[in-house]
Amino acid sequence: MDVEALVFDVFGTCVDWRGTIIREAERWARAYGRPIDGAGLADAWRAAYQPAMEEIRSGRRPFAHLDTLHRENLDRIAARFGLSGLDEATLSHINRVWHRLDPWPDTVPGLRRLRARFLLAPLSNGGVGLLTRMAKRAGLPWDLILSGELFEGYKPEPKVYLGAARLLDLPPQKVMMVAAHNGDLGAAAALRLRTAFVRRPTEHGPAQTTDLTPAQKWDYAVDSMEDLADALGC
Amino acid sequence: MDVEALVFDVFGTCVDWRGTIIREAERWARAYGRPIDGAGLADAWRAAYQPAMEEIRSGRRPFAHLDTLHRENLDRIAARFGLSGLDEATLSHINRVWHRLDPWPDTVPGLRRLRARFLLAPLSNGGVGLLTRMAKRAGLPWDLILSGELFEGYKPEPKVYLGAARLLDLPPQKVMMVAAHNGDLGAAAALRLRTAFVRRPTEHGPAQTTDLTPAQKWDYAVDSMEDLADALGC
Numbered sequence: 001m002d003v004e005a006l007v008f009d010v011f012g013t014c015v016d017w018r019g020t021i022i023r024e025a026e027r028w029a030r031a032y033g034r035p036i037d038g039a040g041l042a043d044a045w046r047a048a049y050q051p052a053m054e055e056i057r058s059g060r061r062p063f064a065h066l067d068t069l070h071r072e073n074l075d076r077i078a079a080r081f082g083l084s085g086l087d088e089a090t091l092s093h094i095n096r097v098w099h100r101l102d103p104w105p106d107t108v109p110g111l112r113r114l115r116a117r118f119l120l121a122p123l124s125n126g127g128v129g130l131l132t133r134m135a136k137r138a139g140l141p142w143d144l145i146l147s148g149e150l151f152e153g154y155k156p157e158p159k160v161y162l163g164a165a166r167l168l169d170l171p172p173q174k175v176m177m178v179a180a181h182n183g184d185l186g187a188a189a190a191l192r193l194r195t196a197f198v199r200r201p202t203e204h205g206p207a208q209t210t211d212l213t214p215a216q217k218w219d220y221a222v223d224s225m226e227d228l229a230d231a232l233g234c
Numbered sequence: 235m236d237v238e239a240l241v242f243d244v245f246g247t248c249v250d251w252r253g254t255i256i257r258e259a260e261r262w263a264r265a266y267g268r269p270i271d272g273a274g275l276a277d278a279w280r281a282a283y284q285p286a287m288e289e290i291r292s293g294r295r296p297f298a299h300l301d302t303l304h305r306e307n308l309d310r311i312a313a314r315f316g317l318s319g320l321d322e323a324t325l326s327h328i329n330r331v332w333h334r335l336d337p338w339p340d341t342v343p344g345l346r347r348l349r350a351r352f353l354l355a356p357l358s359n360g361g362v363g364l365l366t367r368m369a370k371r372a373g374l375p376w377d378l379i380l381s382g383e384l385f386e387g388y389k390p391e392p393k394v395y396l397g398a399a400r401l402l403d404l405p406p407q408k409v410m411m412v413a414a415h416n417g418d419l420g421a422a423a424a425l426r427l428r429t430a431f432v433r434r435p436t437e438h439g440p441a442q443t444t445d446l447t448p449a450q451k452w453d454y455a456v457d458s459m460e461d462l463a464d465a466l467g468c
Binding site: 127131136150170 | 301353361362363364365366367369370376377378379383384401402403404
């Protein structure tokens, strides 16, 4: 094992998007004086995420920034979840909740240990600006920011994984993809990246049914970033 | 002044390429059992840097990675400076001295202070891999790595400065270029970035004649990164 860099899925793997949106929605409800179904909003917003990217991956639409896709999806569902009639600055602030997601409790301590031995980067469908501001706020100790935006693509498109290895100046075999999603790891493994599965059984809430277990024999399967640091001897 | 991000020239501005090469050359001389003129090597190597990039900026040559240009230039001058007959692994190690450059003494403490208030990134003609490994070794606390490589260009090409602002998701006016080179700042200012000149009067050694003073009225002109932190109220 001569891995030199670990690249991380972010939404769900490093940060708790659903919990953060629910918590922020409580503040929005108070601030804007209306009931807001935070869990419903989070789930509906996230459900629109893959279809929006698929328009681009399929070539039906030119590359567009994830902030743009998130905003289009928000505009579609806003009225259903108590967010109608808000001004532009407020909607823009709400949309940027994806820049303010809180890490899982093990993420920062685990990454700090891993950073002593490996190059660490996100490899996310979030944009460079989003990932940079999230990291600054949450204290995620990345060595560099990698994003599908740099390659005008969205995972699981091969150009995202291969572009990351190229920018790191490493062969894919020296890069390990860390993700809570079997599909992400499958795409990485097909390109010869190493793989680590991190179980996040409540990413989608208490009734989650997907990605509860490794779908294949990945190089590692762990329950937290601290466990990954243990497994890699950090 | 509503600057949100500071982007830094690296070679000469943040790190002492000439001093580092001279120091490493003393080690190479011992390890490889031969006299090596470190200062001569550093100056000749650096003198070949702008002409090599100009082939690409002019369109006469497709984009090539800075590590490749450095290696071509090294191969041309190696025999003149006592480096002939070395094996490939040794020459590759020598070439990667540009990944191992030492920061000026004020760089890390100054950047640490600036980081509390601004997004910080290199904006260098060095590649992403070079800048990442340099930062990890030297403790440069960047929030993200920006490089001409991301835009397949070399400063002072406008696409490098504008690409950096785009990835930061900021208008150019909210980005400040920090450099020891008036030419770099002039190109940035023409695109409406803000500017800070850092005097590095010994970058080229004790007989330096260029970039000793600001050529224009930049937004800031300081003597160190610590002074810049003072000037920006950090």
